[in-house]
Amino acid sequence: MNEHTTQHADCTDPKVVNSDTACEITEFSGESVSTQVITAEIEQFYPDEVVGNIPPFPHLFRHPLKAAFWMIRMIFGIASLVLFLALIAAVPIVNFIALGYLLDVEGRVARTGKIRLAFPLLDIAPRLGMIVLGVALWLIPLFLLAGAAADAHLIDPGGSSDRNLHLINRLSAIAIAVHLCLALARGGTFWCFVRPLKNAIWLYQQIRAGGYLDRAAGHVSEFFASLKLGKNFSLGLRGFLGALIWLIIPSTMFAAASSPEGGQGVAVAVTLLGGVSLVIVLGWLPILQAHFAAENRFRAMFELGIIRRKFKRSPLLWMLSLIIVYVLSLPLYLFKVAALPRDAIWGITLIFVATIYPTKILLGWVYYRATFKTKNAWFGWRWLSRTILFPLLALYVFILFFTQFIGVHGNRVLMEHHLFLLPVPF
Template sequence: MPPPLPEGGGHGMMMDDERIRSGPERLKPVVQNVRGVADGAGTMVPPELPVAESLGEKKGFFAKVGSGLDWVFGFVALLVLVAGCSVVPVLNFLSLGYLLHVSGTIARTGRFRDGFIGVRKASVLGSIAAGVWLVVWPARLISKMWKDAELIAPGSGIAKAWHAGLVVMIVITLVHVLWACARGGKLRHFLWPQPLRFVRWLRAPQKFGLMQSRVTDYIVGLRLPFYFWLGLRGFVGALAWLIVPVGILLAATRLPVGGSVLMSMFGGLLLLVVAIHLPFLQARFAQTDRFGAMFELWEVRRLFVRAPLAFWFSLLITLLFAVPLYLLKIELTPRELAWLPSLLFVLFIFPARVLTGWAMSRAARREAPRHWFPRWVARLGIVPVALAYTLFVYFTPYLSWNGAWSLLEQHAFLVPAPLMAL
């Protein structure tokens, strides 16, 4: 037998159920009706689209737009950082290592988006640089006023007052910068310092330990030793391939006309062969992280028959984009502006590395060679491309400010620096 119902029968259960439903669920129809009346024009808001969800979608849209702008800003900052490192001795191996890692990553994954490495981290550095540039302007203006006061009335009370104000402003600016960096280094952190939050942060325990941990994690995440070691090995491997043909071309400039022509033809033929294979050997090295892969010529030739047209197109872009970089060396660039042409160099070299990794990934995904027709079309197309590049490199000493030594600046394969930054 079923157990007897409590006093009141089902009514008591219904009342308990009503009490359970009390709250947001009971108020939902009322809220929907009120919203329908408020909308006017006879348009009722559907129950399946509550206000919170609509606001969440709007918030998500603006968050996506902000994230996209942050990514673009980070990519620009990344290019500037790579260009800046490329003109500094020793640090230029970081730029070469990063570019090699880009091609190697795309060769492994086959996705273009995986080649944009470290964009978010570069966005933080770019935001800090832009924020510091903005917040130091008051100190600059006060410094100018102090110097003018000292020039007009040295040692006067007004000059001393401006000097004291400058000291105070420098301290405030320094605290402002440190606080913005502690909050994350975004540009908005520099524009609005949130002083009340700063006071609460000063009272918080273990604040400096947490800050140190965040800074350490960020610096470790940059992977600077990895990029340096990759760039150094990539440079040594490329130099091992280039030293013989470039050395022959360099020696030919010292010989009489007859011997110079024959020696230049021999060196140019060797450079042609190296130029055809070296970009893919470097991508293979970055893909496997094995220095021996820099000399696995048979592996590159095996991959070529699987994606011949992709190999041809990537080689065309690599060698074609290297040509304008030689034209920038017609005039000597001032040392203080050396990073500007290097920025253009990186803009040309970056897509070439991306396409090289893409060609390697297409070949790796296929198991069988392509039809003989695209293979021979690519073979016949690669030869004139490499020949044109070799001829341009041969005439480079007659155009460059550095003369015959410009033969050492193989921008398509070595560090992306225009001013003998090997």
């Protein structure tokens, strides 16, 4: 391809034509037809139950209270979504689902350019957050009673206070467990957790009506189906393997001289060659992974020619986005200095997810902008972007080399590219 390759060339290449890609949109000249195609494409990837359940933003001046409630709900939903991803990211094997969700976010924005689609579980995330909050609040009395019972046992073993507090603790645990089960069965809303009597009345009515177990099983099945765990696990696993194929050889070479003195002879040469290779890979891999997320094809991780053409159309945007992405990812290596206890891993993972999430949105948005541009940028901007990016990436790799000396995993830290692989500190 020459320097003036256009978007039409991308679409007409028989190797890359795909009915799912956004290239088809450019075949329509009318604005209304293009809008219909975009809408159809969104519905193809995201059914109505995912896209349509986010309520519209109320008019700020006509309904200020509703607008404030909407913003609070959205903020709470986003926080709950990030917390949910952090929890599953802290579990081995299951963390591929978290990576899949992040790639799904990147793909949504890359295909549509709409930031509002960057939160795939926002319609159910507030409910998940409320369930966690409600369960946690009801467990606090149990912890207090358990502590009081333990103190009574230490002070007066077998005494009346010891027996009474342990009895109260057991009865309270049973009552709270039943109440929480009923609250979850009713939907897990705020009022379900604070109205235990109504929960009991509701259960009695459901039993009298009959068929409750079948309805409950159906609702539970629909809920887990809406999470799309299998789809996101597959997406995360394929995205992980694709990035690993690009990173494994240069990262292994880069770790050859792993001693603080820098090694000798051949090891130094291999490390330098691996560092240069890693600079090149890190320059293209974010765009390749965005392309994979948009296309949802494993082969897309290796379509470097298409990525080069997209870079030529928006070189300055790609340059700025890559700088932001790597600046945000570098401080996360500081959390790998010491081995974390098991109960603290999810808290650090929360920081990883909260940092990586916006980078996926940014890369997806830049990919969308590059996809819908029909002309290459001026060659001066292209060379300026490359000229700035190469030394900055070299500096990033240079700093990355020394993380193995402060990381608890040694030179294995050089293999843990949390920006492209699993978003975890281990």
